[in-house]
Amino acid sequence: MIDRYLADHVLPMDAAFSLHSPGFVDVSDGWVAAAGPRSQAPPLGPGDAVHSVGGLLLPGLVNCHAHSAMTVLRGAGEGLPLDRWLGEVIWPREARLTPGDARLGMLVGAAEMLQGGITTSVEMYFHAAAVAEAAVAAGLRTLVFPAVAETPGWERFGTAADMIRGAVALRESLAGEDLVEVGLGPHSAYTLGDAALREVAETAFALAMPVHLHVAETRTEGDAVAARTGKTVPAHLEDLGCLVPRTLAAHCVWLTDEDITRFAAHGVGVAHCPGSNGKLASGLAPVVALRRAGVAVGVGTDGPASNDNLDLWEEARLALLYARLREGDAGALGVEDAFRLMTSGAAAALGRDDIGALLPGRRADMVRVSLGDVVYDPVLEPRDLLGHLVWAGSRRDVTDVWVGGRRVVEAGACRTVDVDRARAALRAAAGRLAG
Numbered sequence: 001m002i003d004r005y006l007a008d009h010v011l012p013m014d015a016a017f018s019l020h021s022p023g024f025v026d027v028s029d030g031w032v033a034a035a036g037p038r039s040q041a042p043p044l045g046p047g048d049a050v051h052s053v054g055g056l057l058l059p060g061l062v063n064c065h066a067h068s069a070m071t072v073l074r075g076a077g078e079g080l081p082l083d084r085w086l087g088e089v090i091w092p093r094e095a096r097l098t099p100g101d102a103r104l105g106m107l108v109g110a111a112e113m114l115q116g117g118i119t120t121s122v123e124m125y126f127h128a129a130a131v132a133e134a135a136v137a138a139g140l141r142t143l144v145f146p147a148v149a150e151t152p153g154w155e156r157f158g159t160a161a162d163m164i165r166g167a168v169a170l171r172e173s174l175a176g177e178d179l180v181e182v183g184l185g186p187h188s189a190y191t192l193g194d195a196a197l198r199e200v201a202e203t204a205f206a207l208a209m210p211v212h213l214h215v216a217e218t219r220t221e222g223d224a225v226a227a228r229t230g231k232t233v234p235a236h237l238e239d240l241g242c243l244v245p246r247t248l249a250a251h252c253v254w255l256t257d258e259d260i261t262r263f264a265a266h267g268v269g270v271a272h273c274p275g276s277n278g279k280l281a282s283g284l285a286p287v288v289a290l291r292r293a294g295v296a297v298g299v300g301t302d303g304p305a306s307n308d309n310l311d312l313w314e315e316a317r318l319a320l321l322y323a324r325l326r327e328g329d330a331g332a333l334g335v336e337d338a339f340r341l342m343t344s345g346a347a348a349a350l351g352r353d354d355i356g357a358l359l360p361g362r363r364a365d366m367v368r369v370s371l372g373d374v375v376y377d378p379v380l381e382p383r384d385l386l387g388h389l390v391w392a393g394s395r396r397d398v399t400d401v402w403v404g405g406r407r408v409v410e411a412g413a414c415r416t417v418d419v420d421r422a423r424a425a426l427r428a429a430a431g432r433l434a435g
């Protein structure tokens with residue numbers, strides 16, 4: 001049976017960056033069966049259904065780096081640089097954070113993301129089983145990376161080997177869950193020793209698991225690694241075997257030209273987090289050089305305590321602004337790049353060819369945007385709408401969201417999460433965690 005969605009505009013995110021005005025998307029059993037201009041829609045059978053939704057349909061957005069359970073810590077440590085923010089504010093609170101808090105934080109984060117058009121999120125956090133459970137309850141697609149770290153305080157989760165074993169066990173327990181893929185989340189080279197990183201690499205290789213970690217986020221992050229090994233963080237990770245084809249590296253602000261070449265050679269994907277990098281004054285990532293070298297790049301919000309929202313539209317706009325400032329070039333990144341960074345490019349960075357586009361064989365993760373706001377005029381030709389959406393639109397223009405063909409947001413409201421109830425519980429938890 002086909003569900004046919006008719007819209008004023010369909011942006012499938014194909015190679016040609018086509019915009020079909022008007023267009024259609026056919027969905028069958030959670031997958032896209034066809035999409036294109038309305039005039040080319042194939043005939044329907046007697047059991048098929050037609051939904052006239054108007055507006056603009058585009059693929060669900062892919063958030064390439066998040067710790068969404070940190071909604072429970074939103075706003076904490078405002079004004080501090082990364083090292084003090086982590087050491088003085090975040091880690092002490094996280095030491096008190098229970099699996100129930102993580103579940104709650106993720107539930108609220110999932111609602112926020114879905115309402116803003118994000119249908120897939122990359123989640124690195126501890127209490128990962130609780131995070132995955134909440135995401136599934138919300139109907140959000142996730143790549144869950146249970147965190148592995150050897151920093152003071154993390155002994156409560158056992159050794160790094162215990163954490164790796166835990167991630168493998170979680171992967172096995174969720175093997176039948178279509179919405180979740182479990183990988184390995186070694187926090188970073190500065191919070192893990194060589195032996196642990198090597199074990200992550202060996203496990204990832206043996207089980208074909210994706211790897212997600214923070215790389216070169218701040219200027220000083222690699223100093224200890226450089227002093228010890230004489231290498232940059234990416235070179236050190238390469239030596240330990242941690243640059244596998246499904247390695248997704250977050251931030252990547254302070255890379256050398258050789259590091260960029262290294263990422264391209266190994267097929268590493270990059271999660272670019274301009275909002276977080278700006279808020280913590282980490283720096284401007286070399287996005288243009290990465291993409292020119294052939295590295296797949298998507299945008300990520302990072303956690304809602306270092307952003308402080310889960311708004312990928314804002315992230316894409318910041319990516320354009322920062323790239324133009326960094327390069328001194330108003331053409332450094334454009335409107336098409338913004339959509340690539342949120343959808344198809346992001347899916348490529350994750351090594352996932354089943355999401356990120358409304359094309360046959362991809363999952364029916366789909367977003368409807370209303371184009372009724374005053375900022376969507378004037379329109380001299382339909383493509384003007386895409387520029388208006390990137391530069392002047394907002395997550396509040398997202399009205400409806402489908403994940404795997406299931407409508408999870410309708411008329412702006414999240415159907416899967418009791419948001420009011422979750423928010424009340426979140427407030428109570430945040431007070432307790434602040435101590």
Ligand SMILES: [Zn+2]
Binds near residue numbers: 065066214250302303
């Ligand atoms: Zn992060």
